[in-house]
Amino acid sequence: MEETISLKEIFDLLRKHISTILISMFAGLAIAAVATFFIITPTYSARAQLIVTLPQSDSTASNSNLNDVNYNLQMLNTYKDIIKEGDALSTEVHNRLKANYDLDMTAAAIKENLEVTQSENSQMFSISATSDKATDAKNIANTAAEVFQDTLKDVLNNVDKVTIISKATTSTTPVSPNNKLNLAIGLVLGLMVGVGLAFIFELLDRTIKDQKYVTDALGFTLLGAVPEMTAKDLKPNKAVRKEMVQQQEKESDAPRRRSRV
Known part of the structure; x- marks a missing residue:
């Protein structure tokens, strides 16, 4: 016969092992805090915004203007390939970074650190760079934008023209790691581990927990049970204590009376 467990039994089980769950939660939070603040290297990001102007069509018709806009939007994919895939641009960025900022990065590393994002339905796009130093991220993004412009x-x-709308600036706020998210993840994982340990401990606990276990699991007949008593129940009340004292006094007086006789 399949055994079923009710919600009340689950809550009772969790309440029984609440200390294990709390310890696991705080342990997960502590591990996440150590990894976030002392192990993971912060990453900073900076971006420069550009716009590329193409020669306008000679026709003044509205459909021609619409075609020009659509063509400009399609050209953004070409710009992305030039920045992310082209060796010429990354090589020139490497040379300028080394000459101007004494920053020696390989062309492959520059490609990995650069990201091109396009504003929705806009001809403007951004060149973003990431680095473990905020100043380096700014210099990489600005140098890549300048090389692209040139x-x-x-x-x-x-x-027709390439215009840098805004240059990258130094940001003191890291984009990674996300401190709050990491701490929340550590807390949730600690909670999950604690709940899992609670169920494991309960499965490994083979002690007799209630009368039902004796009759159903072991198949024995229950002849009697001793009720669970609290510390307060174990303490005798005033009437019982008085009766015990009187009884002790009678027992102590009995030898004296016999000796007098």
Whole structure:
């Protein structure tokens, strides 16, 4: 016959092992805090915003203007490939970083640190850079934007102008790790581990817990049971104590009376 467990039994089980669950939660929180504040290296991000202007169509019709806008949006994918995939741009960024900021990064590392994001339905896009130093992230993003501005006309003949709308600035707030998220994850994982340990301890506990276990699991007939008594129940009340004292006095007086006789 399958055994079922009710919600009340689950709550009773969790209440019984509440200390284990709390210890596990605080342990998970402590591990997450140590990893977040002392082990994981903070990462900083900076971005420069640009816009590329293409030659306008000679036609003044509205459909021609719409086609120009759609064409500009499609060209953003080409700009992304030039920045992320092109070796010429990353090599020039490497040379300028080393010459101007004494920052020696390989072309492959520069590609990995750069990210191109496009504003929705806009011709403006951003070049973002990440680094474990906020100043390096700013210098990488600005240098990549400047190299893109200087070299795009050599790559594409149909470009009219490349404008840097805003340069990257130094941000003192790291984008990674997310302190609050990591602490919350550590707390939740600690809670899950604690609940799991509670069920494991309960399964490994083979002691007799109630009368039902004796009759159902062991198949024995229950002849009697001693009720659970609290410390207060074990203490005799005043009437019982008085009767015990009187009884002790009678027992102590009995030998005296016999000796007098």
